[in-house]
Amino acid sequence: MEALRLLRQNKDEKHLRALIxxxxxxxxxxxxxxxxxxxxxxxxxxxxxxIGNVMLPAIHGGVIGGFLEMAMxxxxxxxxxTEYLPRPIDVSIDYLLSGRxxxxxxxxxxxxxxxxxxxxxxxxxxESRSKSIAAAHGHxxxxxx
Numbered sequence: 001m002e003a004l005r006l007l008r009q010n011k012d013e014k015h016l017r018a019l020i021x022x023x024x025x026x027x028x029x030x031x032x033x034x035x036x037x038x039x040x041x042x043x044x045x046x047x048x049x050x051i052g053n054v055m056l057p058a059i060h061g062g063v064i065g066g067f068l069e070m071a072m073x074x075x076x077x078x079x080x081x082t083e084y085l086p087r088p089i090d091v092s093i094d095y096l097l098s099g100r101x102x103x104x105x106x107x108x109x110x111x112x113x114x115x116x117x118x119x120x121x122x123x124x125x126x127e128s129r130s131k132s133i134a135a136a137h138g139h140x141x142x143x144x145x
Contacts, residue, residue: 004077004085011078016040019077023085026070029063033074040078042071044104044124051101059099064124068093068106068136072120075108076140086118086140097133102126104133111137118142 003022007015016033020026029050032043044050044059044067052060069091076086108122117139124134 001085004083007077008081008083016074016078020074023070023073025066026074029067029070031067031070031074039107040075042067042074042106042108044106046101046103048101053098056098057101059101059104061095061099064095064099064104064134065091065093065136067104068122068124068134069138071106071124072108072122072136072138073140075122076110076118076120076142079110080113080118080142082142084142084144086142089117089139089141091136091138093134093136095134097131099124099133100126105129114142116141116143 003019007019013035030045034041050059050063051057073086104124104126106122106124108120111121112119121137123132125132
């Protein structure tokens, strides 16, 4: 993937944006990213189309889960020197609070990074980082084949 190769050469927001735009589902969800120092924060920009329960209103759980999975993949691509976009082996999501109609943020931590497999933990929040709306743990394949 050309966008990933360019990101490996130039660790900046412009090339990170190009990688996100090269992933159809990430682009569809409207995922963004912000880099401050060595911290990468993923952003799910609120859109009315993301609402699952209009009575609350609340962001659809599948959207939150998809956002967390994409955020973990992009985080691994950001911190790794991989030639291939990490592929999920398994992802476990804990839904903690309803996702309200606001922007949602997420930050990840690589808990183990091997040559073939990496493990990532991520938390998502909206208005206050101390109030997580969801958390996930994922195992990702780092090589093709």
